[in-house]
Amino acid sequence: QAKNNGRNNYQFFTADMNARASERLSIEANMRDALSRGEFEVYFQPQVSLSHGKIIGAEALVRWNHPEQGLIPPGKFIPIAEESRMIVPLGNWVLRRSCELAAQWQRDGLPPITVAVNLSPLQLHQANLLELIQEALDIAGLDAKYLELEVTESVVMQEVEHVMTMLHGIKQLGVKLSLDDFGTGYSSLSYLKRFAFDKLKVDQSFVRDISSDPNDAAIVLAIIGLGKTLGMSVLAEGVETEAQLEFLCRGETDSIQGFLFSKPIQAEPFKKLLMEQKQLTLPDISVPSY
Ligand code: C2E
Ligand code: MG
Ligand code: MG
Ligand code: MG
Numbered sequence: 001q002a003k004n005n006g007r008n009n010y011q012f013f014t015a016d017m018n019a020r021a022s023e024r025l026s027i028e029a030n031m032r033d034a035l036s037r038g039e040f041e042v043y044f045q046p047q048v049s050l051s052h053g054k055i056i057g058a059e060a061l062v063r064w065n066h067p068e069q070g071l072i073p074p075g076k077f078i079p080i081a082e083e084s085r086m087i088v089p090l091g092n093w094v095l096r097r098s099c100e101l102a103a104q105w106q107r108d109g110l111p112p113i114t115v116a117v118n119l120s121p122l123q124l125h126q127a128n129l130l131e132l133i134q135e136a137l138d139i140a141g142l143d144a145k146y147l148e149l150e151v152t153e154s155v156v157m158q159e160v161e162h163v164m165t166m167l168h169g170i171k172q173l174g175v176k177l178s179l180d181d182f183g184t185g186y187s188s189l190s191y192l193k194r195f196a197f198d199k200l201k202v203d204q205s206f207v208r209d210i211s212s213d214p215n216d217a218a219i220v221l222a223i224i225g226l227g228k229t230l231g232m233s234v235l236a237e238g239v240e241t242e243a244q245l246e247f248l249c250r251g252e253t254d255s256i257q258g259f260l261f262s263k264p265i266q267a268e269p270f271k272k273l274l275m276e277q278k279q280l281t282l283p284d285i286s287v288p289s290y
Contacts, residue, residue: 045264057114099140144174153185204238211243
């Protein structure tokens, strides 16, 4: 009986693995053509200042409009794109498209904002990355100071010397750098010592329970303090509730990004938000609690 169960489990396991492997292969095969067919689209999620509640930036987040499967979120294809190196052409496309739109919005008379583009580890290993960034800015006609590149701690894990050279090169172009998903990687603190990021993005896993879990609250306050002491601006990711917002305001977080203000949206509705100068209503904090 036990043996049978074991065998059944094994069969179930392999069937599941086969299904996943074939899904993976089909995604991988499809991705190559999807880029040339124009099936990828950049969505934008506003980043809002907690000093005045206005939009100061937007994170560019890629989506795949699949002809049969509908809208595929990046969690489903970015890991596969990284394994198959498709992330390099895809990431470069996101970079160009984001610069193009940001420059267009400025030409249309909208208040200038920073566009933040995620950079995968493989992109950082392209020998010509700096040229590609400069080219994206030139073609778009966007001033470098309006571009921010987000890297995660995993990027800084391997080939530290090469990565440091690249990061310094990016900074020299006048482009901003932010450390994404801060706190979830391995040796977060050592990068902060070695490289001066412009911004720290506190991972949403710490933000989720700040108003109920004293440990998360303490961690977030410590990250904010650390960021400020090191001269960085601090953004909290994944802000969904008024309670989280109030906590972050009291903690003097510089900016936030999250569903409370807006989900990632298409370029057109984002432009509309910017045009209407939609603002975040900030909580009235008269007595500081710490
Ligand atoms: P990320 O860079 O940390 O982006 C933030 C993610 O959090 C986005 O997920 C966003 O939709 C989600 N988010 C924002 N506010 C909230 C909130 O209030 N609550 C919750 N629950 N989630 C929120 P998304 O768009 O699914 O992207 C997932 C990840 O995929 C990104 O994480 C990033 O690592 C990667 N990604 C997306 N676009 C690109 C890209 O163009 N290039 C690369 N290399 N990676 C990308
Ligand atoms: Mg990001
Ligand atoms: Mg993040
Ligand atoms: Mg993330």
